[in-house]
Amino acid sequence: MTSRLTDQQKQTWASFREFADEFIAPEARAADEQQVLSRDLIKKLGSAGWLSVLLPEEWGGRALDWVSYGLMAEEMGRTCQNVRNFVACADMVSHAIWKWGTQEQKDRWLKRISSGEAVAAFVLTEPKVGSDAKSVQTEARLDGSDIVLRGVKKWISFGEIADVFLVFAQYEGRHTAFLVERETPGLRVEALQGLLGLRGSSLGEISFDDCRIPASSMVGQPGSGLVFVASTALDIGRYSTAWGCVGLAQACLEEASAYARGREQYGTAIIGHQLVQRMLADMLTGATASRLMCLEAGLVKDAGGMDAVNRTLMAKYFASTTANRVAADAVQVLGAYGIGGDSSVARLFRDAKVMEIIEGTTQLHQAMLGTWSAHVPHPAGTSARPL
Template sequence: MISQLTTGQRADWRRFRKFADTALAPRADMCDAEQELPRAIVKDLADEGWISSLLPEDWGGSARDTVTYGLLSEEMGRACSTVRNFVAVEDMVSHSIWKWGTPAQRARWLPAVAAGEAVLAFALTEPGVGSDAKSVTTEARPDGPDLVLNGVKEWISFGQLADAFLVFAQYEGHHTAFLVDRDSPGIYVEPLRNLLGLRGSMLARITFDDCRIPSDAMVGRPGSGLAFVASSALDIGRYSTAWGCVGLAQACLDASTGYAEKRTQYDSVIMEHQLVQRMLADMITGVRAARLLCWEAGVAKETRASDAVHQTLVAKYFSSTMANRVASDAVQIHGARGIGGESPVARPFRDAKVMEIIEGTTQIHQTLLGRWSSRVHHPADDSVQL
């Protein structure tokens, strides 16, 4: 894969890694312990051009290609999964506004988000609706010149911090998206704390109680909420998560290798123990295989391959399950230190499990890919890209 990167992509990767090491990794444990993402980190990310980087430069973005965006996501995932999650959410919503929003919505929010001056949240999940997104019960109804929104959204990443929400609701029987300002009357934000992982993601439960919004808050057309707005946003989220899992697993591998080279048991460093070697071998293989799948998905997206969405599903499925195995083995290699309060792999271990839940559970991916398998042929068939 590395041999296929351009000179510019390699230079960007080195720059991403340096910033992640110096500005993100030292603050990752703080985000986890204090369960928040400081605005100062948001500003640092904006100053580096890491927010909304997929957008054109005219809208504050960096017009970053998808492979380079993947390398960025890997380095964020290696240093701090909370930060990677934040950037992914902003990219999901800003891309939706850029592609489906009105000129006024673009002008108001896109430059502000890219500059780190505004935060957006993706409000799809509900207390009783997770993977079955088409069944959302939040409803928007016309009321004079305005719309009235009623319903509850839950597990909304950065909902505590957001200045606006991309809300998915039923509108006259159609799944539709709306961009809702946090200052709208009838919005109530309840923090959700003490999560298993991604504890700095500032999740919230958002209640809309006769929340009055202007009719021009709609993003796209009635009925486009799930099929177009949400689906394209979730594809970005899955792609970012897949690469982020590679970074998380790489961090676990690095920590485990360093520890195994120093820790002595039975008169030798544990690196010489065959069972430890087996775990490290599986880690190396898993990380490299996942990185290749992510790169392949990035190329498919960049070239607009017909199976690009499924390539991303493959990458996210494999990478998230791999990250869980690697993080678990990393804790095992560290032994008692792995479960201690100062463990270097405890946070990645907790974060890794969340990766199998967000942007579609492992089981949803298995179902989707299982159905797709009937349309996958041998790679020698030029009509199908693998």
């Protein structure tokens, strides 16, 4: 795969792998057990320049290309999915503000988010609204020069610790986005803990009880919330998740193969047993294929391809289902050690299942890709026809 990367992309990959091993990996277990990321780590991400990297430099970013962004997400996924999720959420919000926000909104938030000073949350999901994002029930109404929000959001990553929320609501019957600061009267946050995976992502339930914000808090225009603001952000999150699944699968492969080389049963290392070899072979092949599919999605995005969104959908679908299988096999290879409370593959196994749910469920992706399949041209450039 490296033959398809530029020298700059290789250097970016190497530099973040070094950062991830030194600063992220040692925090992964604590984030999972304590169910929160340390502010010190968040500040390190900011000071190292790994937040809002898609933005131009003038706003604290790096103007990173999509392939490099994916390689970064892989290394975060390899070491700690909670950190990858945090960076993705920060990028989703900051990119939305940069692309659709006012000058005042950009000046107030972008550099604070990119430095790690402010934590941002993407607030779309509701207790009764998940994949069907257009059906949000939270309401926003104009009252004088203010907007009044009323409703409940749930399963919001980093909602427990966020300083600013990008909130989606129905405004005059149209899906619209707003920025809401944490200390706004009428906003209440309840922590959601004890989840299966991504425990360090500080999920929260956010209630808006006649929460009053300035009308200038609107991001974009009335009715642009889903089609423009949310869709752009969700594509970033889906792309990050896809690459993060590659990293998760890679971590499981490394753990399982190392254990198999050192664990002896019946007088030989278990890596010599054919059924273990089969699991390791499937893990290696799945991780490699997922990486190549994500790379293809990144190359199409960098080229501005019309099917970039669907390529990302396909990469996320394949990589997340693969990560789930690979993580299950890694637990199997490690046996009793794989299910221990201090096992890293146990944490990866729990996180892997979440990957099939966030940023669009496996079943939603199947439905969307099934529809798209009828319109995919042949790789040689001609339309495929049934034989």
